Amino acid sequence: MLYSVRSKLIASLLGVALLVGSVSLFTGVHLLKTHVIDEATNRVRLDLNTALEMYQARIKNMRTALSITTLGSGFMDALANRNQSDLVYRLGRMAHHAELDFAGIVTGDGQVLCRIGPHAMMSAAAVDNPIWKLALERKAPVDGTVVLTREMLVAEDPELAERARIPLRARAESTQAAGDDEISGLALAAGIPVFKDNAVLGVLYGGKLLNRDDTLVDTVRDTVFLGETYKGHNIGTATIFLNDLRIATNVLTPDGKRAIGTRVSTEVGNTVLTKGQPWTGRAFVVSDWYIAAYTPLEDIFGRRVGMLYVGVVEEKYSNIQSQALTVFILITAAGMLLAVGFGFLLANLIMGPVHRLIKASRQVSEGSLHPDIGPIQKGEFGRLQKTFAEMVEAMGRRRAASESKIIQSEKQASVGRLAAGVAHEINNPLTGVLTYTHMLLRRKDIDAEMRNDLETIAAATERVRKIVKGLLDFSRQTKLDPEPTDVNRLIGGTVALLENQALVKGVAIKFIEGEKLPLVILDRSQMQSVLMNLIINALDATQPGGSIKIYSASGLSGNGASQKGVEITVADTGSGIHPEDMDKLFDPFFTTKAVGQGTGLGLSVSQGIVQRHGGHIRVQSELGKGTRFFVWLPIEKQAGSYEDTRG
């Protein structure tokens, strides 16, 4: 079962499917990983730029609002007249429209004239705000990021100072103690100096505290990431840092609160705050992995005071990867399943006809000559089917032939047995009839008529004798069992049987094979007896030290007919044959050996066998030098060539 074509086919297909599947899986996942993550990183970098733009735009808006206020009708007069109540009204309106957390007006000599909030009319300015201070110094509009100390915030509005306070939380991955609360504030601010006669009349300033102010980060999130969510959470996040501390963020802690008061990782802090370089990459933010980008924020004095961050949850992308991986695995598995299915189908397709042929062969071996080989297919298999059918047909023909041959030979055998019996029984009385007829014919006292009758009886008896002889000859034919034979092999085998005997006697025996001999149709065992008889005779005639050579060659019959055949020569260096014995050689009762010493069948029997094969035996001999026997056999037996030379 394990070695069946089906399992081999399935295994191969499965192997291919597995190979292709796993290669595409690995390359696909690899490509996806680099491309998706790269794409996400690039996107986040761009998103950070957008966020920074929005941050800057916020500042510009603020500055524009302040500028418009300075250009408002009556503002200059109110400032020049130090009309506090008018100015406070104007400030209030401006702060409301521009969503400012603090705003105020400072005189040209650095006294706070008025501001929004609870300390609106307090003229004594305990603390300087860096934004108006720089605008006064530069005598030019100033805007940007500023860090406000608690004192500054309290001076503006004690409530702001309270909002700015951020209790520190322990970083998730840090063992560091939480430390003191952050009490400074990070603010966007602008200051516009107002001039009269080339002298600074005063500075209008205003700003927005970023601590705990979600509007900017949420706007970034909603604008840049369009509120895209993943598993119920926004995938995009934005954060504003004061130094390394989150003061405004929509990154959530595991309990779902904004992660204000947590610090950035040391690695990011070092790169962005200390070295002043932007940072992009995979980062662990608060409690999750993000693809993140950070950029430093500088204040109006060019000091790095914080960072801006945007990031997307990495899980979404890694999920795409794992989804792709799953899809790839599924495809591979489906491919393998298909391979198994195809394997089965293909195996059935291929093996179906094979099984049918196997079944057909079985039918043939069980005796059927008309096996069902199914419809003839195209291609190689069709050829196999046709060849098989031809083979079966040939077998049928041969069987029919051999059956008729068997029937024929059985018929012959039974006729032979009958003939033998009849011959034996008839020949005895026939002897009497012949004898008495001839004895009567010898008598002188019979008349002519009786003599005539007796001669008729003798002639009729002769006819009967001939008929019986014909029957006997016919019965003898059945004893031949001819088949196509390689003469060289037959001689080789016979010589091998007698080599020991020759060795014992000290006679060298050698067979010189003729090349390219045709097959001869002969009765192997009878012809072997003939060869054996000839070689044994040669051995008996040869003295120790002599030699016997056997040759085989193609040769013509030579007696006028020139029929094609094979000639076998047995040559010895023995005593030779007396010339007067030559013609008696094939008489069954002629022997030069002592009575009872002859072995095997006599030369007469050998001659009978050869003649019944349609061949003949010749002898050449020279006294004292040696004898050569030539056995010539026709390649194709000629019809009616069987002869019996016995009387």
Place this chain on the structure above:
Amino acid sequence: MKILVVDDEGIVLDSCRRILASEGLEVIMAGSVDEALKILEQHPRPLPLLLMDVKMPVHDGMYLMQQIKEKGLEIKMIVMSGYPTDETIARAAKLGAATFIAKPFTPEELLEKVLSVARKGDSHE
């Protein structure tokens, strides 16, 4: 000259007797191998010639030849058979038969064989 003829068929025995007697031979007849052996044993002088059939009931001609060979009897043997085969002829030759004649035969054929064997013996002796 005496000749012992052995055959189980009376007609053959009689035929042989008539043919051989016509040429002056003294014919002794035996209807079976056992009878022939008895005659050979009891006969005062060794018989010079023996004409025998091969196929006979109880013991056949081959057996008779074997017995003669074993006993070392000097007798010229002629074998006759109604069913001559290579094997029969070869065996007969091996057992020392001088010649062979197929049944049926004409008186001339039998006489020629027997007389040639008898003469051969004469010249030899």
